[in-house]
Amino acid sequence: MLDKKTDLGDVTRLRVLDCLRNHGSLARKEIALDIGASPASVTAITAELLGAGLILERQLAPTSGSTARGRPRVMLNLNPEAFLVAGVKVARRSISVVICNFLGEDQSTQTIKLSQTRQSAKDLSRAVHAAIKSACELAQTGTGSLAGIAVGLAGQIDAPRNFVHWSSSLTENGLAFVSELQAAFPCPVFVENDANLVAKAEQLFGIGQSYENFLVVTVEHGVGLGIVIGGQLYRGKRGCGAEFGHTKVQLDGALCQCGQRGCLEAYIGEYALIREMSLGDPGTTVRTARDISALASSGDARACAVLDRAGQMFGIGLANLINIFDPDCLILSGAQSNLGHLFADPVLQRVAASTTDADGNLPPIFIGDLGDSIWAKGAAALAIEQVAASKVAAIRNPPH
């Protein structure tokens, strides 16, 4: 929001909206103090935002102890009804949708099954379309009432260009995935890497609300990373950054699904764990990370050894992130239920032992608690942010 290309009036308008999102309800002079603008400028800008329907004004009756006796206090809030958005997460076997208002309050949620983990953009678009339609019906509204839609996919996504370099959910590479969805809906449609959306959800609704610079590591089928710096999602030049799972933790190490060697994912991904289990025991019945966890819990030495090494590798990977970013905090998010061994004490000990720590104040590592809906909620958060930015830009350049 605050990069050098952003119009300075928009910067101020967006700061007012951020401020009200963080504080809930404030008087004009409190806003001015919080965002570092003059009271006159806040008066002008809040008038514009009221006119655009993005915020609401209400009068508090004066309290008996008030110094300005008899004068009502005028408070401002975000207008929950300003608009509706849909947030969509495409997972390997399902699509989840949440319909939210401007405050991020859920109006409905819907999950539909996918028969295939990978399909054409056309088929996936149809499935997403059906899921959104169904979620709108549950929310007793039409798709025409949506002001924006955001879709999260695993893979390399150039979000500002709405371009999918590749995704594990799609059979094609290098395409403007949203163009078919865009044709089906009157509102703008955005696409984003799913780990970035988890970071967005933590920023607007979760642990990240209190931090300017933080990292979110997701462990689902792959290993994802979302980077928030200066309160903004950092995406890299082509949306190809945050490839934490393919950072190398060993020169010419284990073969990864990506074809390279020594990637972190090649040691901690579910397929890597199963590969380890089947070495020397080709007849293993282990099919999932959860199976391996169960074996380890029952004392199976092989399963313990496999999970231990995966945990140690995950630990040095997280330490590498802390060494590079020294973030305000690091949030582990995603399907921890299946991968509890990656969130265990030996891993955190390895992180501490592998981090260059100057003062004994290592960044805290939190386990995100927004639940499985966090992926779709993050997509909704992105859509809310994008729609708000376009409504703010329209104040400056009213449509003809």
Next chain:
Amino acid sequence: MLDKKTDLGDVTRLRVLDCLRNHGSLARKEIALDIGASPASVTAITAELLGAGLILERQLAPTSGSTARGRPRVMLNLNPEAFLVAGVKVARRSISVVICNFLGEDQSTQTIKLSQTRQSAKDLSRAVHAAIKSACELAQTGTGSLAGIAVGLAGQIDAPRNFVHWSSSLTENGLAFVSELQAAFPCPVFVENDANLVAKAEQLFGIGQSYENFLVVTVEHGVGLGIVIGGQLYRGKRGCGAEFGHTKVQLDGALCQCGQRGCLEAYIGEYALIREMSLGDPGTTVRTARDISALASSGDARACAVLDRAGQMFGIGLANLINIFDPDCLILSGAQSNLGHLFADPVLQRVAASTTDADGNLPPIFIGDLGDSIWAKGAAALAIEQVAASKVAAIRNPPH
């Protein structure tokens, strides 16, 4: 400059200064277009900046083809004479100082030898003080004419707090190193990690001028990293970020000087190369990386093997940075002359082979060409930025 705490008027004033630094000379309406502000706001702000002596106005005679015939064109520039700063780099065996004006033009440079690589804050402060004094004399000015001083040290520095967690140049840990210097000079004194200063130099005066998001990797005695995101130096919460040299490239790998195992520095640092050479040949006469390079050039198989592995490890380290940041570019800087093997083709091939590349457009890797003076020049760049920011803040809150 553009974080959420910065006063919005200051944001606009600093954007005008940045714009004039990048473009040299512009008319007011060109500035307004470039920074996304209204012409009225640019007129008001440039009047303030002229009043503060930070910019100059000059009239261009109308050209015959001009549409506004007979009306002179009024151009604005940074005022080179606005103030002077000193940039200081403390290296292992020397201190370098450069005196610069607001444009970053060198007024004098001075280098003095250090008898010890590590000394007390008191002794080092005295040496820095003497070096600055001598550089001022060379520039035919007094130390009283300096508006700011910045000192670059290797180590973990919390720059916003002017606090040194530790530095390889100091015998003490955890101290406000600049307090003694601050007592000796009437102007503010800043301290910063030296790799961050190389990034600052590249941003203001070098390859980084054209990029918003870039990384600078320095290889001197240690391995440094400077991170520029959204046009700003990213320092981490405690100034403990950018510890690229201590990211782990092997679980429980080679022992590092820091006491941990598997750090990148433990494979590519000068001490690591010498350790490798002496394994199995305890009587080796090799003392420096340059010795090993010379041996490798003469075909010595052991030297070639040592440098080859170091290069491969450096390659996966750089690839990890690209995988995480997908930066606009990566700049290798520092004393390449001694460490040419780290900037060789096999290293770049390893980078390409270890990077997750969506579209065949890997970020370019440049070799910085600002020479050995870049470290002190970076310190000057930081001082210029800090002094300009305080002069801009004084426009809003004039001193009594």
